[in-house]
Amino acid sequence: MKPTVHDIAAHAGVSLATVDRVLNGRSGVRAVTRQRVEEAVAALGFVRDMAAANLAKGRVYTFTFILPANDNSFMIGLRGEVAAAARRAAAERMALRIIDVPAFDVPALVAALEAVADARPDGVAFVAIDAPPVRAVAQRLVAAGIPVVTLVSDLGEASRTHYAGIDNIAAGRTAGMLTGRFLQGRAGPVLPLSGSLMVRDHRERLDGFAAVMAERFAERAILAPVEGRDDPARTEDLVGEALSIHGDLAGIYSFGAGNRGLIRAIERLPAKTRPVVILHELTDVTRAALVSDLIDAVLNQDAGHEVRSTIRVLKAAADGSTVVEAQERIRIDIFLKDNLP
Amino acid sequence: MKPTVHDIAAHAGVSLATVDRVLNGRSGVRAVTRQRVEEAVAALGFVRDMAAANLAKGRVYTFTFILPANDNSFMIGLRGEVAAAARRAAAERMALRIIDVPAFDVPALVAALEAVADARPDGVAFVAIDAPPVRAVAQRLVAAGIPVVTLVSDLGEASRTHYAGIDNIAAGRTAGMLTGRFLQGRAGPVLPLSGSLMVRDHRERLDGFAAVMAERFAERAILAPVEGRDDPARTEDLVGEALSIHGDLAGIYSFGAGNRGLIRAIERLPAKTRPVVILHELTDVTRAALVSDLIDAVLNQDAGHEVRSTIRVLKAAADGSTVVEAQERIRIDIFLKDNLP
DNA sequence: GATTTTTTGATTTACGTACCTCAAATTCGC
DNA sequence: GCGAATTTGAGGTACGTAAATCAAAAAATC
Numbered sequence: 160m161k162p163t164v165h166d167i168a169a170h171a172g173v174s175l176a177t178v179d180r181v182l183n184g185r186s187g188v189r190a191v192t193r194q195r196v197e198e199a200v201a202a203l204g205f206v207r208d209m210a211a212a213n214l215a216k217g218r219v220y221t222f223t224f225i226l227p228a229n230d231n232s233f234m235i236g237l238r239g240e241v242a243a244a245a246r247r248a249a250a251e252r253m254a255l256r257i258i259d260v261p262a263f264d265v266p267a268l269v270a271a272l273e274a275v276a277d278a279r280p281d282g283v284a285f286v287a288i289d290a291p292p293v294r295a296v297a298q299r300l301v302a303a304g305i306p307v308v309t310l311v312s313d314l315g316e317a318s319r320t321h322y323a324g325i326d327n328i329a330a331g332r333t334a335g336m337l338t339g340r341f342l343q344g345r346a347g348p349v350l351p352l353s354g355s356l357m358v359r360d361h362r363e364r365l366d367g368f369a370a371v372m373a374e375r376f377a378e379r380a381i382l383a384p385v386e387g388r389d390d391p392a393r394t395e396d397l398v399g400e401a402l403s404i405h406g407d408l409a410g411i412y413s414f415g416a417g418n419r420g421l422i423r424a425i426e427r428l429p430a431k432t433r434p435v436v437i438l439h440e441l442t443d444v445t446r447a448a449l450v451s452d453l454i455d456a457v458l459n460q461d462a463g464h465e466v467r468s469t470i471r472v473l474k475a476a477a478d479g480s481t482v483v484e485a486q487e488r489i490r491i492d493i494f495l496k497d498n499l500p
Numbered sequence: 501m502k503p504t505v506h507d508i509a510a511h512a513g514v515s516l517a518t519v520d521r522v523l524n525g526r527s528g529v530r531a532v533t534r535q536r537v538e539e540a541v542a543a544l545g546f547v548r549d550m551a552a553a554n555l556a557k558g559r560v561y562t563f564t565f566i567l568p569a570n571d572n573s574f575m576i577g578l579r580g581e582v583a584a585a586a587r588r589a590a591a592e593r594m595a596l597r598i599i600d601v602p603a604f605d606v607p608a609l610v611a612a613l614e615a616v617a618d619a620r621p622d623g624v625a626f627v628a629i630d631a632p633p634v635r636a637v638a639q640r641l642v643a644a645g646i647p648v649v650t651l652v653s654d655l656g657e658a659s660r661t662h663y664a665g666i667d668n669i670a671a672g673r674t675a676g677m678l679t680g681r682f683l684q685g686r687a688g689p690v691l692p693l694s695g696s697l698m699v700r701d702h703r704e705r706l707d708g709f710a711a712v713m714a715e716r717f718a719e720r721a722i723l724a725p726v727e728g729r730d731d732p733a734r735t736e737d738l739v740g741e742a743l744s745i746h747g748d749l750a751g752i753y754s755f756g757a758g759n760r761g762l763i764r765a766i767e768r769l770p771a772k773t774r775p776v777v778i779l780h781e782l783t784d785v786t787r788a789a790l791v792s793d794l795i796d797a798v799l800n801q802d803a804g805h806e807v808r809s810t811i812r813v814l815k816a817a818a819d820g821s822t823v824v825e826a827q828e829r830i831r832i833d834i835f836l837k838d839n840l841p
Numbered sequence: 842g843a844t845t846t847t848t849t850g851a852t853t854t855a856c857g858t859a860c861c862t863c864a865a866a867t868t869c870g871c
Numbered sequence: 872g873c874g875a876a877t878t879t880g881a882g883g884t885a886c887g888t889a890a891a892t893c894a895a896a897a898a899a900t901c
Binding site: 504505506516517520523524526530548549550551552553554555556557558 | 856857858859860861867868
């Protein structure tokens with residue numbers, strides 16, 4: 160049978176109370192005694208029964224998610240995943256709270272984080288805007304012992320406990336590689352289409368993209384990036400403009416939202432002259448475009464995975480346990496029409 | 501607060517004992533009383549705390565994994581993931597047992613499954629060989645109320661509870677699409693390189709690959725598939741042979757194991773004449789080859805994810821709860837050198 | 842060596858559910 | 872309306888761990 164704390168106590172020749180002190184890192188145990196207990200744990204292969212422990216603790220973990228009130232498909236999906244997770248979380252003694260803040264609004268985000276800090280939750284997750292005041296308040300939370308996870312968009316390494324999102328430089332590089340290879344034997348420039356280059360993720364994607372194009376496809380002309388501000392109408396205009404200026408436009412890498420507009424613009428072109436299009440985030444619209452050969456690849460981050468991973472990481476941080484590293488790496492999914500989920 | 505059995509008892513105006521009788525389907529409760537309790541459960545939204553219930557029952561879930569004693573990197577990795585999961589499982593009142601069977605040996609697999617059935621575990625997972633006797637015994641297990649998950653390789657839909665693995669037809673299609681597009685502007689035939697076409701997964705990958713090549717790249721010649729039997733030396737010979745017969749060999753899609761041999765053969769060619777190579781499973785060898793531009797893409801299934809998913813599915817089946825569908829879908833990962841984990 | 846401080850032991854209660862026993866109340870059959 | 876059968880109640884113990892209290896023992900300090 161699986162050993163219990165009682166077996167550890169007996170084996171180490173100490174009392175249950177001492178075992179408890181060691182296991183839960185409480186003070187008041189001599190180093191030698193602590194070691195005796197640890198040896199017993201190792202010798203018997205004791206593993207704490209988490210179900211029993213949580214039952215005994217009667218603890219309810221409260222985690223707060225701060226999400227931007229953005230209306231693009233990805234953010235709507237992300238919000239949905241958090242809500243779904245919140246429903247399931249109750250069964251595992253967790254309570255998730257969702258707080259909305261205006262998008263791209265640093266003071267509002269900072270204010271929300273400060274308000275959250277006062278409530279002293281067991282963990283906080285938020286879609287970061289990489290600005291000094293945000294970093295500062297995040298650091299304050301971490302210093303106060305509240306685990307902080309950045310979701311989708313990161314801060315500097317030092318400002319948070321964990322980042323649940325993709326490596327955007329790698330995503331940009333991947334897009335560059337696919338674009339370059341898919342365009343073999345076809346001339347013409349490539350247009351990088353951003354949401355806003357003020358946003359760190361977008362800058363990183365562009366950097367990665369530009370780097371690969373320079374390294375491996377140096378002969379290919381890369382146009383100056385344009386910013387669609389995640390707005391479909393504006394994006395549609397920008398793409399139309401680029402197409403009229405560059406009749407031989409061969410490729411588009413879109414790494415912001417507002418792809419509905421991009422697809423509308425592409426749709427109008429005859430199939431023969433359509434550029435290779437690679438964009439981010441699998442939504443109903445981009446999926447349909449992929450299926451009907453309007454676009455060529457979608458890079459995706461799995462919002463559901465990001466949310467579940469965030470919760471696991473926060474929980475582990477809250478009770479000092481470890482996570483399975485590989486499980487918490489957020490993949491850069493590449494979808495062609497053939498491997499759609 | 502979450503309602504407990506006590507709340508149910510109070511709300512229904514019955515004793516704890518009666519609530520217990522109803523919840524656990526014991527006899528000795530009048531229909532009217534039973535209904536009152538059920539109404540209370542519905543009204544309060546009671547959900548049994550499985551952790552507490554299992555603690556009380558002293559139940560330990562025993563899940564058995566049957567793995568082929570294969571020495572290729574993928575199977576070694578899979579075995580490692582199961583072992584790692586087994587270590588973690590103890591903390592959650594689960595005991596994983598690993599049973600080895602000779603690879604590609606139907607009678608041995610059937611015998612192992614039958615032996616397992618006698619032990620009546622709470623769930624069984626195994627790497628299937630799609631043969632009638634295997635289907636039959638799997639169906640018998642399911643009929644006996646033991647959840648059965650096929651891992652990596654599937655049986656027919658009707659023979660098991662769940663399949664934790666990738667869609668191999670889709671994987672083949674994806675490989676076809678990548679091969680076709682990467683080869684634009686380059687002439688020459690493509691070689692499909694199998695482990696064994698006796699194995700269902702490999703047949704499916706080939707079917708998907710051939711379908712896409714026919715649909716979209718009809719002008720490209722596809723050579724007759726060769727079988728490397730997952731053996732590096734033999735694979736190396738086969739590739740060498742193909743290269744000497746077809747001096748203009750433009751692409752290779754390898755969907756079996758033994759890729760070490762393939763890579764050795766490729767390595768000897770001057771960079772200029774190297775075919776586009778797409779293969780399966782990310783290992784140390786294939787990763788190195790990808791980084792050094794010897795191969796062009798790796799399709800991968802995440803063994804760790806497959807194992808963790810299997811355990812979640814078995815657990816849910818064992819206690820009649822539901823899983824998050826999206827979480828249990830095994831992705832076809834596409835790795836280029838730029839998005840390696 | 843007496844005093845203070847630190848460490849350890851013994852014991853208890855609690856978490857939410859399962860499962861057992863025994864007695865009391867209710868219903869049923871005739 | 873009686874005895875018998877069925878249903879219900881009340882209460883307890885158990886699972887493995889957490890966390891608390893209070894007393895006892897050991898170690899450190901002067």
